[in-house]
Ligand SMILES: Nc1ncnc2c1ncn2[C@@H]1O[C@H](COP(=O)(O)OP(=O)(O)OP(=O)(O)O)[C@@H](O)[C@H]1O
């Protein structure tokens with residue numbers, strides 16, 4: 386065999402998608418229901434009493450944040466589970482004994498998880514249309530953004546799945562770090578609405594730059610300049626790739 | 642015959658500092674069945690895991706089919722099928738899917754006819770559409786063998802293939818391994834049981850505490866080690882071995898209530914019947930007879946003993 390083991394990538398990729406298909410109903414219903422609930426509560430009940438933010442109706446304003454929030458969760462959850470489960474059940478022996486490189490493994494697992502996260506993002510986008518009129522200023526950038534976010538967060542989830550040694554560890558990072566950072570990262574408000582010590586502190590939260598950048602693709606403006614958002618995504622991708630590369634080279638928590 | 646696996650100076654220290662392998666040298670011939678024999682914790686699984694890529698070696702080198710397992714891991718691993726000791730399967734997958742998955746993972750093009758043949762050979766064809774969680778333990782082990790064979794490996798590793806398997810399935814397994822050898826596959830298996838090595842292997846390696854203590858043709862080894870102990874429970878205790886029994890290697894145990902006779906199962910005459918006849922002639926009554934194969938433990942004791950003597 387010469388060149389990359391494309392058949393292995395395909396085998397893992399389809400295996401993972403097959404795994405998602407087994408839970409298709411919940412996998413699709415959950416984002417639709419969650420989104421609807423957010424619209425009822427934030428868009429309807431609270432939004433009706435709120436003025437526009439930056440000239441955008443509140444119900445529309447929260448759409449990019451909602452999509453991002455679900456995509457973060459989906460990406461981390463799917464990717465971390467995808468690699469954690471084989472470790473947990475022991476089936477990872479097969480992957481480790483197969484003629485598959487680190488890059489091929491990551492491509493397959495992250496690719497599958499990112500595919501699902503992307504689909505969920507699109508579903509939420511479609512659901513949002515039922516509640517509110519939204520037009521997208523930069524559709525190509527929007528899609529590109531979703532793809533990049535899905536890949537970066539799936540890489541992050543993959544790292545988490547390799548690092549975790551228990552189900553608790555698997556959940557602690559998404560629940561205790563990513564969720565609060567997303568909430569405080571301007572998913573449902575503009576950081577300009579905050580008073581100053583908090584506004585400056587918020588700028589240390591990388592999620593702010595991601596949500597702001599995604600909102601820019603919808604409305605042509607965000608909390609921070611789009612160039613910062615792009616720089617942050619690039620940095621996150623590079624960092625995750627570096628960590629994954631190191632994990633495989635050192636056999637970290639994969640090989641004894 | 643050419644050697645297909647060459648292991649030289651292989652050492653392994655786990656993160657805990659425990660040294661599981663202490664410099665193993667071993668060469669496996671293409672087409673042979675090699676049995677690795679050793680007690681719990683001897684380092685059998687560690688050795689196999691290093692060759693297959695699941696555990697990193699601390700020192701030394703391994704080549705498989707001419708490929709270094711680190712530098713040329715694709716070539717080495719493509720040649721290997723592994724059935725690990727632990728049963729671990731994707732419970733929710735169908736049998737046929739999980740076997741086809743393995744083939745893809747090893748970079749082989751789809752081949753439904755071959756997969757069907759493997760499943761039929763392992764009596765799994767009827768179960769091909771069942772989810773793995775619906776199978777019995779023995780069937781699951783066969784699924785794992787099917788996965789290992791799915792990519793047509795030249796070398797098959799079976800880590801304790803008959804552990805927790807009933808007598809009938811054990812026979813089936815032996816038969817299957819024999820058939821696989823006919824197709825030219827080299828087989829390395831681990832076991833605790835001497836009879837198993839005896840039944841199947843061409844060569845036997847004995848490993849203990851991370852050291853390969855001997856590697857020998859099975860026939861030679863069995864001749865050396867094929868001793869049995871006959872225990873005779875006497876009706877009346879004896880105070881000493883009667884002089885008339887001097888030509889048999891007998892001793893008294895349990896305060897003279899039992900007589901033990903050590904004999905070679907492979908010898909032309911084991912001496913068992915003549916001993917019993919002699920006991921009859923001497924009027925020594927007995928109420929029970931029991932023979933026992935030299936256990937692996939006995940073998941280790943005698944091996945270690947022999948090493949110390951040398
Ligand atoms: N991950 C690990 N960390 C530390 N020590 C380990 C690890 N895995 C195995 N060992 C130790 O290495 C030694 C050899 O283990 P190994 O699993 O190779 O034995 P084995 O011959 O396969 O035994 P068994 O017949 O019970 O399967 C044992 O003492 C074991 O406790």
Ligand SMILES: [Mg+2]
Pocket residue numbers: 685686687726800
């Ligand atoms: Mg073992």
